[in-house]
Amino acid sequence: MILRSITLRRTANLSATLLMGGATLLVLLPLIIIFYHIVKMGISSISLDFFTQIPKPTGEAGGGMANGIAGSAIMIGMASLVGLPIGIFGAVYLTEYGTGKLATAIRFCADVLSGIPSIITGMVAYSMLVVPLKGFSALAGSFALSLIMIPIVLRTTEEQLKMVPATLREASLALGVPLWRTSIKVTLRSALTGVITGVLLAIARVAGETAPLLFTALGNQFWSKKLTEPMAALPLQIFNFAISPYEDWHRLAWAGALVLVVLMFGLSLAARWLGRSKHS
């Protein structure tokens, strides 16, 4: 009787473990398939040219996506310049100053903003900047990207700041340090690694965005010389090349996808590493 019960328990345990292990594998499977497929299709087209040349018209060998990589970097950089300070200081306000209804309203708005489909962000930037200024531009693209970054940075930073012990703030305030200085020099500083993790994740998120750039940065097959002109971006080039009928453009698109995925993977890993080193 006792023996059978143990066997039964073991069997139940084993089958549950197998079931959950299988479920975990199923979760991982899409990621593995995507990664495997992109590496398989893209690796052969990755060369030095890919990082140093601009795209060549179909039928000509070679060519790369250097302008797209640079364009993405510039626009993400400009979006960060605007989006990160607003997001981080907004979060400081929420945790250190914000009380009552206003803070709740801001949090609610940030959540709504982060839920807005990115194509709509692009349309807003189009109607606010592109149409009045009579032209597509890198500036409009950066504006759209910064709108996506702000709520992500705001909420992750806020979570990190909440984890800073109240005693730290109290100690600083007791020493006569004003609240604004305490917020920046003590609270924000203690939460810094977590904040940077959030920032990296926000950058990884916008790096792959195509929709908000379609009607703002538009894309450029050459190097852009001004921020007020259309600019190339890696996701845009992947999109354009992937839907073309030409094999060599498909190969470039796969290579671009590989670079983008590796970049995002790297950023996520960096974010993880930073997040972990804080606790060790």
Place this chain on the structure above:
Amino acid sequence: MFSTIRKTVLTLALLASVCVAGQASAETLINGAGATFPYPLYSKWFSEYAKIDTSVKFNYQSIGSGGGIKQITAGTVDFGASDKFLSDAELKAAPGKLLHIPTVMGAVVVTYNLPGVHKGLKLRSSDVADIFLGKITKWNDKRIADDNPGVKLPNESIIVVHRSDGSGTTSIFTDYLSSVNQEWHGKVGKGASVNWPIGLGGKGNEGVAGQIKNTKNSIGYVELAYAFENKLPYATLMNKNGKFVEPSIKTTSAAAAGAVKHMPADYRVSLVNQPGDDAYPIVGFTWLVVYEHQKDAVKGKKLVEFLNWELHKGQKMAAGMLYAPLPAPVVKMVEKTIKTIKH
């Protein structure tokens, strides 16, 4: 640590903006957007032209014909491109007079997936319309079988695939169906996106091609270049003169030969179902759309220079990329039109 990082970021950003600003030069950038169909050829032209005139760069983005019309009307681009000519209402909506400049011609092919049947299935235009209307439902229908003696057609249902997105290709194809079939004309009509009576939708040429590759007994339509590059089988269609014609550069050009005599001054003309023994029936122009009065003198001058180059030297690159060059009489007409652009 925070201030160090902040300083680094700020310095980098400052450096980046200085670099970008420092690159600014006298070079002119002319922006255009629109049709996807001529994008490969245009990107070739603009890449070649950048070597000829180094003081100007043409940036062309393929956002679709509808998008091209919208953006040139809004004045956010310097030129638009479309596979569908603007309606009178669309022309009126623009803040200035818009000119259509035909650049090349393209063909749309009927492609299919029939195990054991390679390219060259013969189809009458009225039968194509009936298939897309859902009136011919089996591959071994007598009307198809009669035109294809010796071809083993399966007793299977025909699966129709069409574009789900608005497209110039659909515009040309439905224009063709409307002109060969009264019922289609009355019930469905023509346009960049129509209310299809039957069938599955695919996004873009690649979406339609993908669906057809994966679905046995299916039929759909894609651009000529797309079918050639991807080695899709395509049908031989009966034209207005009752001859079966294979799609090619030659038969595409032949379609324009008939239309040349009645070419309107604004080039807003349909090329489907044209007379001529060699004329392939599903053919259309693709146009650049520009303002007659160019606001920016420098850009206007460069644009006119490019149009003249494209009209002569550029035409020679078309056939290699499966676009049909303009017939000589049309080139003569367009020369004059380009002269009317004021800058």
